[in-house]
Amino acid sequence: MNITTNQDLIAQLEWRYAVKKFDSQKKISEQDWKAIEKSLLLTPSSYGLQPWKFILVQNPNLRAELTPISWNQSQVAECSHFLVFASKNQIDEAYISKFIALNASTRGMPPEKLAGYKKMMVADLVTGGRSKTISDWATRQCYIALGNLMTTVAVMGIDACPMEGIEPAKYDEVLNLLGSGYQTCVACAVGYRSAEDVSAKLVKVRFQSEEVFIRK
Numbered sequence: 001m002n003i004t005t006n007q008d009l010i011a012q013l014e015w016r017y018a019v020k021k022f023d024s025q026k027k028i029s030e031q032d033w034k035a036i037e038k039s040l041l042l043t044p045s046s047y048g049l050q051p052w053k054f055i056l057v058q059n060p061n062l063r064a065e066l067t068p069i070s071w072n073q074s075q076v077a078e079c080s081h082f083l084v085f086a087s088k089n090q091i092d093e094a095y096i097s098k099f100i101a102l103n104a105s106t107r108g109m110p111p112e113k114l115a116g117y118k119k120m121m122v123a124d125l126v127t128g129g130r131s132k133t134i135s136d137w138a139t140r141q142c143y144i145a146l147g148n149l150m151t152t153v154a155v156m157g158i159d160a161c162p163m164e165g166i167e168p169a170k171y172d173e174v175l176n177l178l179g180s181g182y183q184t185c186v187a188c189a190v191g192y193r194s195a196e197d198v199s200a201k202l203v204k205v206r207f208q209s210e211e212v213f214i215r216k
C-alpha cells in the first residue's frame with residue numbers, strides 16, 4: 001500500500017528541519033502521540049533485540065533541570081513532547097532468553113525451536129567480539145529509532161529537533177538512570193515550530209547526489 005506519493009514524501013522531508021524554536025502553546029494531540037509511540041515501538045533493531053528505553057519527559061520541573069545540561073537549548077522546555085533515548089549498556093544471556101521467550105509466545109512456537117537463534121546471539125553479543133563494544137552497538141540501535149521518529153513525524157506534519165547537544169552523564173543523574181542498565185544516548189524534542197523560528201526559512205545544505213551515491 002502506498003500511503004503517499006513520491007512527491008509528497010519529498011515535500012515533507014524538505015519541510016522538516018531541526019527546529020530551534022518551538023511554539024510552546026501548541027501541543028501534539030493524544031491520538032497523534034499514540035501513533036508516534038507505536039511507530040517508535042515498530043523500529044527495527046539488530047536481531048530484533050530492542051536495546052533501548054524511550055523516556056518521555058513531560059514534567060516541566062525536570063525539563064527545567066535538563067535545559068542547562070542541554071547547552072541551554074530552549075527546545076527542551078518549549079517543545080510539546082521531549083524524548084530521551086537511552087541505550088542498554090550490557091546484553092546478557094538473561095536478556096536474550098527473555099527476548100526468545102517473547103518471540104516464541106508471540107509467534108506460537110516452542111522456545112526450543114529458537115535455540116539456534118539464541119546461540120548465535122549469545123555467541124555474537126554476550127561472549128563474542130562484539131560484547132566488548134556492546135554499548136556502541138546499542139547506541140547505534142537507538143539512532144535507528146531516532147531516524148524512524150524523525151521521518152514519522154515529518155510525514156505527519158509534526159516538527160522535531162534531534163539533540164546531541166546534551167550532557168549524557170548528567171542526564172543519567174537527573175533521569176535516575178544510574179545503575180538501571182541504561183544510559184542516555186540522544187534526545188529529540190517534538191512539537192510544532194514557532195512562527196518566529198527563522199531557521200525554517202533556511203535552504204537545505206546537502207552534498208550533491210553524484211558525490212554521495214556510489215553506483216556500481
Ligand SMILES: Cc1cc2nc3c(=O)[nH]c(=O)nc-3n(C[C@H](O)[C@H](O)[C@H](O)COP(=O)(O)O)c2cc1C
Binds near residue numbers: 186
Ligand atoms: C544526531 C543529531 C544530533 C543533533 N543535535 C542537535 C542539537 O543538539 N541541537 C540542534 O539545534 N540541532 C541538532 N541537530 C540538527 C542538525 O544540525 C541538523 O539536522 C542538520 O544541520 C541538518 O539540517 P536540517 O535537519 O534542518 O535539515 C542534530 C542532528 C542530528 C541528526
